Amino acid sequence: MAAIFTVAKQRAGDFPVRIIHGFCLQCTRKMMSNPTPRNSPASAFSPWHRLFRSVLDRLTVGLSISGVVMMLGILLLIFAVLLNGAWMAIGQIGWKFFTTATWNPVPGMDQYGVLSFAYGTAVTTIIALLLAVPLSIGCAVFITRIAPQWLAGPVSFLVELLAAIPSVVYGLWGAFVMSPWLQTHIELWMWKATRNIRLIPIGYYPGHRREYFPANLVHGGPSGSDYLAGGLILTIMILPIITAITRDVLQQFPEELEQGAYGLGATWWQTTRLALTYCRVGIFGAAVLGMARAIGETMAVVMVIGNTDRVSSSLFAGGQTMAGVFVNEFLEADHPIYLSAMMYVALTLLISALLTNIAARVLLNRISTV
């Protein structure tokens, strides 16, 4: 802690006066009489003023450090509360929680496993990322490199507007508009195209019928309330954040490099590729933020995913996500082990979010050094 303070103090000493002059009358007065007060040494001010500045500096540093401590404290507190709540389930269920897909909260039958929910979270997030990342990059390239000025502004405003729509509105729209449309158009077409293609045997359905890829992806027929629908609604929801960040990153592509590329005879497409490669770290970061949102999204997914606690390799099967089971069952979780198992799910969600973020960090470091 002391080290942080020393560093912070040194930094604070370098603060240009303009950051704090707004608080100090004396300073402001001097600024008005002297057009270049920024470079004047601190000793040019009265001792009172120096004292005032040092107090102000310390206050700012103290406030920012307490902000950091508070943030970490809240995270630790959340972790502690979840661990405390889940303690009973951890003791009674243990590791089996991660290998069981059955979720049976009927009192007396109690059987809890997070596997089907974790699977649902993973599948919907992957679908969302696979669809949203290329779309967002395309959108950002359009805004920064293709669209004329008068069009780029409105387009990027509209994309950002998607982020302002509440989750539950997406959910209702998803359930009443997207899902029936998906079922009768996209899924029907996918089903007709794929159901008879049996390339790679991958296992057995209950009843000893062989399961083949890719026919297994559409097993069960179009339903509209399934992993695919959950993934699609997430795609729309994470689109704005990935697009906005990618756009900002692409705008940072240096003019010299662009001119240089053209100068060397690169085509428009080759220059764009150079820009994308140059900005890859930022774009990857945008995808990670989108992923974080997809993992934690609840209401909209619950409305379209079909809410069943089974694991299926079919995209057309109903599923459930970890965040989804929470929003569904938490309020009426009425006996202790049930409630504790819910907390165990939340703990799993928190830890897996942490792990994916760490993994993303590691990956990020790797691509930034390539």
Add this chain to the structure above:
Amino acid sequence: MFKTFRKFLMVAAPAALLAIGTVGTSRAVEISGAGSTFVAPIMYKWIKIFQKSHPDIHVDYEAIGSGGGINGLIGKTIDFCGSDAYMSDAQIQQAGGHVLHMPEVAGPEVMSYNLPMVHKQLVMNGKLIADIYLGEVTRWNDPAIKKLNPGVKLPDLPILVAHRSDGSGTTFIFTGYLCKVSPTWKKQVGQSTSVNWPVGRGGKGNPGVAALIEKTIGGLGYLEYAYAITGHFPVARLINKDGYAIQPSMPSVIAAQKAVVENLPADLRLHIINPSGKKAYPISGFTYLITDRDLGYMRKSKAKATLEFIHWILTTGQKYAKTMQYIRLGPAMQKQVLAQLAKATWKGHHLHY
């Protein structure tokens, strides 16, 4: 720690509202309830009308879910609780051992389906519904359905089963019905606010289930009566214990109440499942007002106001049920519930209200 937090929320929210309320009406008695979201619409209407004739009592109701309401009652952070499910023995013990369950309105559940090509109203029975939800009957032209609906041309379509994905009193009553009519269901699945469904998809709340049914031709699911009626969803007639096909409606639910009123459990903890009678609808439940039997933990004026409000709901308030698509208590049932209310005391004394 977590429980404390929930309690804190439950105290904090109404307390904040009360604090605001106190500024204007300093001499009013404030009572607060929490719980069922199902009963919330009529509860708000009741409070609004009650307030007009009783300006000295300020009632506040927070729709936080039945489970939350029961926890509030256990923690004594609220004065009355609204719940779609009655309290379990364990919960009553936690709350101190003595509570009063007072049914306020009845809520039937209906089987809604989506078969636009079938113009005649379908008839179902308990065994069939259980078999469909167990995954044993999977198509609409199954002989079991044909047998109950002679002369109806049923399509060769899969039945898309829909159920509630959120824990709810509606599911509690519905699975209770299935337990009663199907031993297999009782053994394999059981009764709870959410269960491990053998087949089907889950929708969140009534709108979620309705969306699942509406979306696919061949959909079938259970809905709360009020929701199905306001949304004009087609509903099936259900065959009751004595073999009559009954339309879900106010008279048939009141008839069902009448059928159970003779052998009511002393604490009124019951659902009206599969009653006998010519006109009795087979699946309905009550939504309850629950209080402590002895209100000694609150001020006398507050206890009096609470009982007065409940008494008003059970008498004058009943007539507002119909316009809000709830089913009122039948006269015989009402008498029983008022007798239950009369058991309430304050530090051992009966209060006059």
